[in-house]
Amino acid sequence: MIYIKRRSMVSYIVVPFCVTLILCGVFGIVWLRSNFTTLEYHISELENRKIEELRETKMLMGERVTLLSLHSAGKARASKLGMVFPDRSKVVYVKEGKLTPYRASFIQERNGDPGRMAYKETW
Amino acid sequence: MRKRAVILNTAIAFGFVIVVFRLVEIMLLNHERYVKRAETQQKIKEDVRVRRGIIFDRQGRELAVNLEVDSIYCDPMRVNEPEKSARALSAVTGKPMKVLLNKFSSEGRFIWIERKVEPKISSRINEMRIKGLYLIPDAKRFYPHGSLASHVLGFVDIDNRGLEGVEKQYDTTLRGIGRKILFERDASGRTLSRGVEMESKGNNLILTLDEGLQYMVEEELDKAIKEWRASAASAIMMDPSSGAILALVNRPSFNPHTLSDSNISARRNRAITDCYEPGSTFKIIIGTAALEEKTVALTTLFDCSKGYAEVGKRKIRDAHRHGVLTFVEVIQKSSNVGSVMIGMKLGKEKVYSYARRYGFGEKTGIDLPGEVSGWIRPPEKWSGISIGAISIGQEVAVSPLQVLRAYSAIANGGFLVKPHLVSEILSPDGSTVWSFKPERKRVISDHTAKTFKEILKKVTGEGGTAKSAAVEGNYVAGKTGTAQVIDPLTKRYSREKFVSSFVGFVPADNPRMAMIVVIYEPKGQIYGGVVAAPVFKRISTNALSYLDVPRDDAQENILVVAR
Numbered sequence: 001m002i003y004i005k006r007r008s009m010v011s012y013i014v015v016p017f018c019v020t021l022i023l024c025g026v027f028g029i030v031w032l033r034s035n036f037t038t039l040e041y042h043i044s045e046l047e048n049r050k051i052e053e054l055r056e057t058k059m060l061m062g063e064r065v066t067l068l069s070l071h072s073a074g075k076a077r078a079s080k081l082g083m084v085f086p087d088r089s090k091v092v093y094v095k096e097g098k099l100t101p102y103r104a105s106f107i108q109e110r111n112g113d114p115g116r117m118a119y120k121e122t123w
Numbered sequence: 124m125r126k127r128a129v130i131l132n133t134a135i136a137f138g139f140v141i142v143v144f145r146l147v148e149i150m151l152l153n154h155e156r157y158v159k160r161a162e163t164q165q166k167i168k169e170d171v172r173v174r175r176g177i178i179f180d181r182q183g184r185e186l187a188v189n190l191e192v193d194s195i196y197c198d199p200m201r202v203n204e205p206e207k208s209a210r211a212l213s214a215v216t217g218k219p220m221k222v223l224l225n226k227f228s229s230e231g232r233f234i235w236i237e238r239k240v241e242p243k244i245s246s247r248i249n250e251m252r253i254k255g256l257y258l259i260p261d262a263k264r265f266y267p268h269g270s271l272a273s274h275v276l277g278f279v280d281i282d283n284r285g286l287e288g289v290e291k292q293y294d295t296t297l298r299g300i301g302r303k304i305l306f307e308r309d310a311s312g313r314t315l316s317r318g319v320e321m322e323s324k325g326n327n328l329i330l331t332l333d334e335g336l337q338y339m340v341e342e343e344l345d346k347a348i349k350e351w352r353a354s355a356a357s358a359i360m361m362d363p364s365s366g367a368i369l370a371l372v373n374r375p376s377f378n379p380h381t382l383s384d385s386n387i388s389a390r391r392n393r394a395i396t397d398c399y400e401p402g403s404t405f406k407i408i409i410g411t412a413a414l415e416e417k418t419v420a421l422t423t424l425f426d427c428s429k430g431y432a433e434v435g436k437r438k439i440r441d442a443h444r445h446g447v448l449t450f451v452e453v454i455q456k457s458s459n460v461g462s463v464m465i466g467m468k469l470g471k472e473k474v475y476s477y478a479r480r481y482g483f484g485e486k487t488g489i490d491l492p493g494e495v496s497g498w499i500r501p502p503e504k505w506s507g508i509s510i511g512a513i514s515i516g517q518e519v520a521v522s523p524l525q526v527l528r529a530y531s532a533i534a535n536g537g538f539l540v541k542p543h544l545v546s547e548i549l550s551p552d553g554s555t556v557w558s559f560k561p562e563r564k565r566v567i568s569d570h571t572a573k574t575f576k577e578i579l580k581k582v583t584g585e586g587g588t589a590k591s592a593a594v595e596g597n598y599v600a601g602k603t604g605t606a607q608v609i610d611p612l613t614k615r616y617s618r619e620k621f622v623s624s625f626v627g628f629v630p631a632d633n634p635r636m637a638m639i640v641v642i643y644e645p646k647g648q649i650y651g652g653v654v655a656a657p658v659f660k661r662i663s664t665n666a667l668s669y670l671d672v673p674r675d676d677a678q679e680n681i682l683v684v685a686r
Contacts, residue, residue: 011556029469043316051260051321065185065267070338072268079168085339088674113374 125148167314167567169263169321173299174262175283176325178276181336181367187276187290190265193245193258195236196458202227202255215247216240226253233328238281248546258535264290270378272337274392275330275371275491275544277389278379287390289328289544291492296548299323324551331367331546336360340370342638345397348374351623351645352595357394357523358658360666363531363628365452365561366540368489373466395487395494398520399622399641402606403457403588405516409465410454412477414571418468423450427460435507435616439463439515442605442650449564456579457588459515459605466514474513480566481529482539483521489542497521516606522603526604526626527639533579533600534628534637537572538563576600580631583656592656594629594663596674601659603629608644620644623654629663638662 065070149157159479178187187273195216204597209223216237226234239261240248249258257368260539264279277288300323307315340358348356360370373393377385391397413419427445431438453461466474478484484499499519500509512518524542532539541562548557579600583593604624607616623645628637640662641656648654 026325040315041313044314047316047321055261058189058191061185062188062190062265062267065188066269069271070335071271074338074342086668088664088668 142572151367157600159564165309166305167176167308168303168305171302172260172262172322173301173305174322174324175264175279176297176551178297178328178329178330179328180332180337182333182335183329184334185331186272186332186334188265188267189262191598192239192242192261192263194238194261194468195240195245195248195256195258197226197234197236197256198232198253199227199229199234200232203252208253209255211251212236212248212252215244215251221498228274264379266379268334269380270376271334271341272332272371273376273379274373274394275332275337275368276379288392288491289330292490293328293545293548296323297328309443326556327549327551328545329547329549330544331362331369332371332544335669336666337370337372339669340372340662341376342660343662344374347640347642347654351635351642351643351647351654353642355393355643357397357641357643358638358662359523359527360393360636360638361527361531361542363534363540363634366528366531366563367546368541368542368544370499371544375435377574378563383673392491394523395489395491398495398497398522399608399643400517400519400606401521401526402516402604402622402623402624403459403462404526404530404602404604404626405519405521406454406457406514407533407575407602408477408481408483409462409469409474409514411533411571411575412469412473413450413465413568415477415567416469417472419450419465420585421449421451421578424448425450425453425458425461425464427453427458430460432460432463432511434463434467437508437511439508439511443512451578451581452586454575454578454602455587457582462514463511466510471510471513474510474521475499475502475544478513480539481532482523483519483525483529487522487528487542490522490544492522495522497525510556515605523624523639523641526624528636530626530628531637532566533572533576534634535563535568535572537565537567539566547680574596576631579627583627587623588650588652589656591626591652592625592627592659592663594660594667596673596676597629597663597667598631598675599627599629599630599659599663600634601656603656605651621649623649623651625651625655625659627659629667630672630675632675635670636663636666 124654136585137291174189177185177186177189182595205224205227209220209227212218212223213220218237223236224228226236236256245258248256262283264283266273266276275288277285277290277292279285279290282339283298285291290297302323306323309315340360343675344356344358347353356372356374358370358372359368361368371392371394373391375385375389377389424447425449427441428447430444431440439459442457445456445458445460448456448458448461450461450465452458453465478499484497484685486494486496488494497520499513500521505513528539543559547555550556579602580628581587583589583599583600589601590600592599592601592603602625604622604626606622606624608620608622609615610617610620621641622641624639626637626639628634638659640658642654645654
């Protein structure tokens, strides 16, 4: 008797599918790995750029602090900017809490204690 | 046909066997050797960049930072045309050709050409692409405010190690921890991501110093030096309740970027490293001791009409003759005769004991290098005149900081505080690693401190020696000092050289700051009340505005405005 083995429909699909899967898997692994390496290169470039930017930032910050320092500004403040330290005798303290309006006057008296100011309250 | 097929199959099989053998040899037998070789080619070690911590003032303003610069080195074996390269490099760096040629012919594979060059120089060298010459990233310490607070901050050496000041005292804290990291590169030398931070930063310091107050004190001290043609000056401003140093200035000074332009004496932190005889400012000892021990009352009378007091075989004289003075007036008018009498009433044991209580003869413990302890001899070594001399501030050596600390005890109700410059240490990510905890010990009672404070207020009032220290709107408590200097040639007190000083605190009843001003060898005038006290006044006037301290009469004089 001669037996002829017929292949089923399933084997026509499963075998190529498995082979394709394996090939895709291998390709996928290689592709992912290649992508990772590309990303690492890219990150490395960004890191180098970050170092350069930080370098520049530190320079600029150092310059900024120098320009803002009283030591640098001090020389210019009086001559060019007309800035002086505040005169404490001209500082006024304001009392809160009164509800009715007042008209106040500002009288300066020197009673042997220079700089003391007296006030007069009118309404 | 069949024979040819067999031969062909055998040849193919033989080829595969050879390949398999070779693979086994590479992957199994010589695996370790090839892995090591690959690692040598693919992986390189690089030093993590170590960056020193930043120093801030109390308001968070930078006082010391790091700039990223390059240093140049060469590999002599790779330099192709030494003469041509040296010529090109010399034109850019300004270094003599001979020096560069010597370096190019040195032995070794790593020779420094120049450290920490300016960015424009390093970019030009980069463009020139001289074979054998390389740039390496480096950090340069930069002080943005120049010479401001130079004695406090100090400076570093070429390798960023602290040599003076806070930079030295906190060197270990400021320095980052160095380490090497391993990362991969490809055949063309491009590197893959390192995956870690390439910078290791040290801890940052927050100082108690205030840039604004420091600037004010420096400005006024410069004016005083110029006005009195003094040889040197020091001033320290401190919070009397906590010991926080707000400003510390010495003249002459130096620029930490150009150390070679200053001489070594300019770098001395005189405020803590130099001693002087304090003169009348030392009368705090006999004054407070007499009150504490109840040896005198405020109205006890002292007959100073003779103009001198005899101690041993010597006479100690007053600068101006007085009549009969009360205890209060002895301090107010700074009578030497009265002070000697008080000292003799107390006795040498008590005078010495109170001097030691106030911290004289020992270091204050400030966090700066080079502090001296000063000296005061123990009573058993005193001569017949010592009780008189020490009562008026002679025969003792003190530093300005010690005197300031003693007067701060009067300001804060009787406590000796520990002066300090660093209030906090922060990690690079901003968390607090350490913060200062105030230390203080009681030296006199609160009552004695308050009583003596009232007396010191009179010193700057009518009839006192320091009217010129009075600040408009606030009461000042303080003491003048005019001390003779020992002439090193004659070993006697000089008639021309003096140390003028004023130490005080303001506002007297709620002190926000205590300050000492010391002017060494002024010309034209010598008295502390004339030379140093006006400096105190000018600094205090500006500082009180800066600190927004209200006038003492603020509550009484309030303006009511119309709505």
